[in-house]
Amino acid sequence: LPHEQVVELANFAIENELVDFEKDAILQQMTGKDIVNTIKLNKDVPGFFVALANTLLALEAEPAEIITNFLLALELKPQSKTIWIHYLKALFQLELFDELLEDLDAMDEMFEQNGDFMYIRVAALFKQGKVKEGTNVLLKALSDAPQKLKVLLALEPDIIQRSAVANLIAAHKRMYKKGNQPDADQIEE
Numbered sequence: 001l002p003h004e005q006v007v008e009l010a011n012f013a014i015e016n017e018l019v020d021f022e023k024d025a026i027l028q029q030m031t032g033k034d035i036v037n038t039i040k041l042n043k044d045v046p047g048f049f050v051a052l053a054n055t056l057l058a059l060e061a062e063p064a065e066i067i068t069n070f071l072l073a074l075e076l077k078p079q080s081k082t083i084w085i086h087y088l089k090a091l092f093q094l095e096l097f098d099e100l101l102e103d104l105d106a107m108d109e110m111f112e113q114n115g116d117f118m119y120i121r122v123a124a125l126f127k128q129g130k131v132k133e134g135t136n137v138l139l140k141a142l143s144d145a146p147q148k149l150k151v152l153l154a155l156e157p158d159i160i161q162r163s164a165v166a167n168l169i170a171a172h173k174r175m176y177k178k179g180n181q182p183d184a185d186q187i188e189e
Contacts, residue, residue: 006030049073050086063094081111088120092155097124115145119152126159135164142172 001009010027012018013035024035053069070087077083084107091100104121111117118141125134142149149169152159159165 003030007033010035046073046077046080046083049076050083053090054086057090057093063096066090066094079110081114081116084111085116085120088117089155092120092123092127095127097128100124101128113140113144115141115148116151118145119148120155122152123155123159126156126162126165131162131164135168138165138168139172142169146172 006027010031010033013020013024013027019036021036028034049069049072053066053073056066056069067087067090070083070090073083074080074087088100088103091097091103101121101124104117104124107114107117118137122134122138122141125131125137138152141152160169
């Protein structure tokens, strides 16, 4: 095979995480690429960017630097729900609610209706003063993923103090025991 095709073959093996030690050794001799270690590094690099971004967040670094590191991780693993959750929580902590909600809108197609993302949306909507919309999303989140309520409470512990939220959670628990779902219009602010 010509050298260009061998390099393409090695790149294909890396991109598709194809590990065959015998063939990888031959490709490494021909291309100088260590396929097994490259695959391992490719798996580790997104985690490095997330750890760096979270460290920068804790150190109150510039928001642009924090976001850049998250975006680098997402570029490498765009389907990683875990990376998206870290990124969205960082946007929340940085009070970049408009950007957070835009990203959630874009992600709805990728992850469908995800409980973690719904509760993050609720927190952002309430922070923006969009109580009615936040209440409607909370109602859906409680119906679809009640076990994920802790995501909301971790982001915004004081939200439980809001009567709309406390009433909705209490009504959901009561109705759930009866086998029904509460309607957002039935909940008092």
